[in-house]
Amino acid sequence: MILTIDVGxxxxxxxxxxxxxIAASFRIxxxxxxxxxxYGMIISNLLERNSLNPKDxxxxxxxxxxxxxxHSLEGALIKYFNIKPIIVEAGVKTGIKIVxxxxxxxxxxxxxxxxxxxxxxxxxxxxxxxxxxxTYDYVDENGAFLGGVTAPGIRISAKALWEDAxxxxxxxxxxxxxxxxxxxxxxxxxxxxxxxxxxxEYIIKRAKEEMGRExxxxxxxxxxxxIIANETSYVDVxxxxxxxxxxxxxxKKNRTIK
Numbered sequence: 001m002i003l004t005i006d007v008g009x010x011x012x013x014x015x016x017x018x019x020x021x022i023a024a025s026f027r028i029x030x031x032x033x034x035x036x037x038x039y040g041m042i043i044s045n046l047l048e049r050n051s052l053n054p055k056d057x058x059x060x061x062x063x064x065x066x067x068x069x070x071h072s073l074e075g076a077l078i079k080y081f082n083i084k085p086i087i088v089e090a091g092v093k094t095g096i097k098i099v100x101x102x103x104x105x106x107x108x109x110x111x112x113x114x115x116x117x118x119x120x121x122x123x124x125x126x127x128x129x130x131x132x133x134x135t136y137d138y139v140d141e142n143g144a145f146l147g148g149v150t151a152p153g154i155r156i157s158a159k160a161l162w163e164d165a166x167x168x169x170x171x172x173x174x175x176x177x178x179x180x181x182x183x184x185x186x187x188x189x190x191x192x193x194x195x196x197x198x199x200x201e202y203i204i205k206r207a208k209e210e211m212g213r214e215x216x217x218x219x220x221x222x223x224x225x226x227i228i229a230n231e232t233s234y235v236d237v238x239x240x241x242x243x244x245x246x247x248x249x250x251x252k253k254n255r256t257i258k
Contacts, residue, residue, distance in 0.1 A: 001016050001017065001018050001023065001052065001056045001057050001058060002016070002017045002018075002057075002058060002059050002060070002061070002248065002251060002257065003015075003016060003043075003057050003059070003060040003061075003077075003081075003083075003085075004016075004017060004060070004061055004063075004244050004247040004248050004251065005060065005061070005062045005063070005064075005073070005085075005247075006063050006064075006109065006112075006243050006244060006247060007030065007062060007063065007064035007065065007066050007069055007070070007073065008030060008065060008066070008109065008131055008132060009030060009065060009066060009131070009132040009133075010029075010030055010031070010131070010132050010155075011027045011028065011029060011030055012027065012028040012029075012030050012069070012073075013025065013026075013027050013243070013244065014026055014027070014028070014043065014046070015241065015244035015247070015248070016047070016050070016052060016057075017248050020248075022241055022244060022245075023050075023052065024047075024050035024052060025241065025244065026046045026049075026050065028042055028043075028046075030066055030069065034069075034072055035072055036071075036072045036073070036074075036075030036076040036078075036079055037076070037079070038072075038076075039072055039073050039075075039076035040076035040077075040079055040080030040081075041080075043076065043080070044080060054080070054081065057081050057083065058083075059083055059085070059086075059251070059255060060077050060081065060083045060085035060086070061085055061086040061087075061088065061247055061248075061250065061251040061254075062074070062085050062086070062087050062088065063088040063108045063109055063111075063112050063243070063246075063247045063250075064087070064088075064108060065107050065108060065109050070087075074087075086250075086251060086254055086255065088108040088111065088112060088247065088250055089108065090103075090104055092250065092254055093250070093253040093254050094111055094112075094115050094250050094253065095115060095118075095119065095143060095249075095250075095253055096111060096114050096115050096118065096139065096143055096144075096145050097142075097143060097144045097145065098111070098144075098145045099144045099145060099146050100145065100146070100147060106145065107135075109129070109131070109135075109243060110127075110129070110135055110137050110148065111145070111246075111250075112243055112246030112247045112249075112250055113127045113129050113135075113137065113221065113242055113243055113246055114127055114137050114139045114145050114246070115246040115249050115250055116239075116242045116243070116245045116246030116249060117137075117139060117217075117219045117242065117246075118139045118143050119249055120219075120239075120242075120245065121217050121219050121236075121237060122141075122217065123139050123140055123141040123142070123143060123216075123217075124138065124139065124140045124141050124211065124213045124215070124216040124217070125138075125139050125216060125217045125218070125219055126138050126204060126207055126208075126216050126217070126218045126219070127139065127219050127220075127221070127242070128200065128204075128218065128219070128220045128221070128222075128225065128235075129220075129221050129222045129225070129242075129243070130153065130154065130196075130220065130221070130222030130223065130224045130225040130228060131153055131222045131223070132153045132155065132156065133150055133151065133152065133153050133156070134150075134151045134152070134153050134154070134196070134199075134200075134222075135148060135149065135150050135151075136148050136149040136151075136203050136204075136207065137149075138207055138211060138216070140211070140213075146211070149203055149207075151199065151203075153224075154173055154192055154193075154196055154224050155173065155224070157192055157195075157196075158170075158171065158173055158188075158192055161188060161191075161192075167184075168184065168188060169184065169185065171185050171188050171189060172189075173189065173192055173193070173224065173227075174189060174193070174227070175189070175193045175194075175227060175231065176189045176190050176193070178190070179194050193227060193228075193231075196228055197228055197231050197232055200228055200232060200234065200235075201232055201234045204218055204234045205234070217236045217237070218234055218235050218236045218237070219235075219236065219237045219238075219239060219242065220235050220237065220238045220239070221238070221239050221240060221241075221242035221243060223240075225238055225240070226238055226240070
């Protein structure tokens with residue numbers, strides 16, 4: 001079994017791959033400071049709860065955008081699993097060419113999303129990840145990462161509304177029945193969800209025009225990505241496990257599976 005770990009700003013998502021397939025996945029909150037022992041115990045317990053034996057984990061790979069957790073997380077894998085994990089960073093083989101002025105500024109999460117989008121669905125492809133931030137990345141038909149867009153995520157936008165406007169309440173993020181809300185909550189939901197749909201469609205349209213590739217496939221991932229993908233014809237594929245699949249693809253390029 002190969003353990004893939006995606007360290008995001010909100011959650012740490014772990015996936016277990018057996019014979020090229022995801023056998024289980026689970027999430028841990030990122031923002032709580034933890035020791036290597038805590039990470040080791042949590043991951044071991046969650047594996048067991050998914051009917052998996054921690055001793056069967058042969059290797060691991062980490063993709064992280066949160067440097068502060070890396071020391072404890074790597075320590076947990078060394079101490080509890082006797083594994084020195086691959087870290088997705090400069091020097092690791094990805095199969096994607098970063099054709100930007102400062103390649104090292106491209107986040108590891110965007111790189112693995114690009115790898116999965118390109119290898120699983122072909123290029124040219126626009127990969128959109130609805131995470132803490134919403135990211136749009138373009139990979140051409142030759143596997144070259146040409147650029148992207150970074151926008152506030154839906155939850156960040158929602159948080160800004162209820163934290164910075166005294167009379168606006170904290171709400172559930174979901175699509176209301178109508179664009180024109182009949183009360184405060186439905187009007188906020190409409191602005192968040194329909195506003196995100198409008199942004200998504202506009203950026204996809206402009207990106208295709210700039211690249212001169214109307215045939216570019218659009219692949220969406222991320223927790224709230226399903227809401228958006230279900231509401232627009234601009235999206236071709238919604239893949240909730242795209243990032244984990246990308247991490248596993250990078251693993252295979254750097255180590256041989258036993």
